[in-house]
Amino acid sequence: MVAGAAPAATAAPAKAKLLESVTLRAKPTNRSTARGVVPKGAVVSTNDTGSVAGATYKACGVKEKLWYPVTWKGTKGYIVAACMQFK
Template sequence: MVMKRIFTAIGVAAAALALSLSASSPAAAAPVEAPTPVKSRIENAAAPDAAVEQRTCRARFAEGVNHRLRAEAESAIIGSIPAGTWVQTSCTRVAGGEYTACGVSSDFWMEVYWNGNWGHSAWGCVKDWEFTS
């Protein structure tokens, strides 16, 4: 009976030691980070500091997009920009309402000049974007 208690105590101590070692190992301590979902194909494009240099930009869209009055999916449509058409744009993106278009979800919009009007179109649909000056 005494031997059984000694072996039980040794087993409990060994199990406690094993658990404490596994909990303090680097693999168990470091949480696995999930990848950040991609919201736009060009979200990381760097624009110049506006205070340093004023630049102009242009973009073209992968698909035909709505040209909206405001940066919101429910905003009035003031035109439609055909796919592949180069348009004058601002050199920065603007935050607005959430939308899903061109296979991505985002809340970033691009200020676009189209048919004599400034408006907004979905940043996630931009195929090509570049500085023009």
């Protein structure tokens, strides 16, 4: 992951800041239904403590296949890990 250390597998749910605007997806793939666009700088909460393997997607200048389940403004979905900086 480019931006910051991901939370450990046993850690409590975390918050992450987005490094660029990204599409919140229903499933961990770029072909999944879009649930909205989360703007650069927004803070999202992870829905659990770890990433999930999904489809490879190029975002934030990196090809990445890890996605995090997140909640943003009450909407749940997935964001590719390369665009997240954990706090």
